Amino acid sequence: xxxxxxxxxxxxxxxxxxxxxxxxxxxxxxxxxxxxxxxxxxxxxxxxxxxxxxxxxxxxxxxxxxxxxxxxxxxxxxxxxxxxxxxxxxxxxxxxxxxxxxxxxxxxxxxxxxxx
Amino acid sequence: xxxxxxxxxxxxxxxxxxxxxxxxxxxxxxxxxxxxxxxxxxxxxxxxxxxxxxxxxxxxxxxxxxxxxxxxxxxxxxxxxxxxxxxxxxxxxxxxxxxxxxxxxxxxxxxxxx
Numbered sequence: 001x002x003x004x005x006x007x008x009x010x011x012x013x014x015x016x017x018x019x020x021x022x023x024x025x026x027x028x029x030x031x032x033x034x035x036x037x038x039x040x041x042x043x044x045x046x047x048x049x050x051x052x053x054x055x056x057x058x059x060x061x062x063x064x065x066x067x068x069x070x071x072x073x074x075x076x077x078x079x080x081x082x083x084x085x086x087x088x089x090x091x092x093x094x095x096x097x098x099x100x101x102x103x104x105x106x107x108x109x110x111x112x113x114x115x116x
Numbered sequence: 117x118x119x120x121x122x123x124x125x126x127x128x129x130x131x132x133x134x135x136x137x138x139x140x141x142x143x144x145x146x147x148x149x150x151x152x153x154x155x156x157x158x159x160x161x162x163x164x165x166x167x168x169x170x171x172x173x174x175x176x177x178x179x180x181x182x183x184x185x186x187x188x189x190x191x192x193x194x195x196x197x198x199x200x201x202x203x204x205x206x207x208x209x210x211x212x213x214x215x216x217x218x219x220x221x222x223x224x225x226x227x228x229x230x
Contacts, residue, residue, distance in 0.1 A: 004158075035218065045206060045221040091158060101166065102147050102210040102219055103174070106158035 006107035023092030139207030
C-alpha cells in the first residue's frame with residue numbers, strides 16, 4: 001500500500017512551546033519523495049520541504065526542523081518556539097517514483113492551533 | 117511571477133447545472149493535476165495530465181471531466197454537479213523532467229453544490 005498517516009488530528013499549544021507533528025508513511029518503492037505543506041486559514045497550500053528517500057539528513061530551516069527516519073518510515077516536523085502565525089493545517093505527503101508522475105499521496109492533515 | 121491560477125475562488129451552484137473550474141499555469145509545466153480536499157480525508161487526486169492531449173484518472177474521477185488542449189490550461193468540468201462534490205479543489209502543476217520538482221498549487225476553489 002502507498003499511504004500516509006498523520007495520527008494527530010489536532011494539536012493545541014501555547015506560544016513559545018515546541019511542537020512535533022508526526023508523519024508515518026507506507027510505500028513499496030525504494031525511491032520516493034516526502035513533502036510537508038502548510039495550509040493557513042486563508043486556504044492556500046504552502047510548500048515547506050521536499051526530501052528524497054536517499055537523503056536521511058535532518059534539515060533545519062529557522063524554527064522548523066524535519067526528522068526523516070527510514071527505519072521507522074517517519075518524517076516528523078518540529079516547530080520550535082511556536083508562534084500564533086504557525087496556526088494552520090499541516091499536510092505530509094508521499095510521492096512514490098513508481099507512479100512515474102508527480103502524484104502526491106496526502107495524509108489527512110494535522111490542525112495546529114497556537115494560542116497567545 | 118510563476119504561478120498556478122484557478123478561477124473562480126468561490127462558487128455556489130445547484131445540482132445538475134454544468135460548471136467549469138479553470139486552471140492555468142505560466143511555467144511551461146508538462147504535468148498538471150486536480151485534487152479535492154475534504155475534512156478528514158486530506159487531498160485526493162481527481163485527474164492528471166502528463167502533457168497536451170494526455171489525461172488519466174486519479175483516485176476519485178467519478179463525476180468529473182478534464183481536457184488538456186493547450187499546455188498551460190487544464191480545466192475541470194462537472195457536467196452534472198451533485199452535493200457530494202461540495203469540496204475545496206486545487207489545481208497543481210510541475211515540471212516532470214525534474215524528478216524532484218515540487219508541485220505548485222493554485223489558491224483553491226471552494227465549491228458548494230446545493
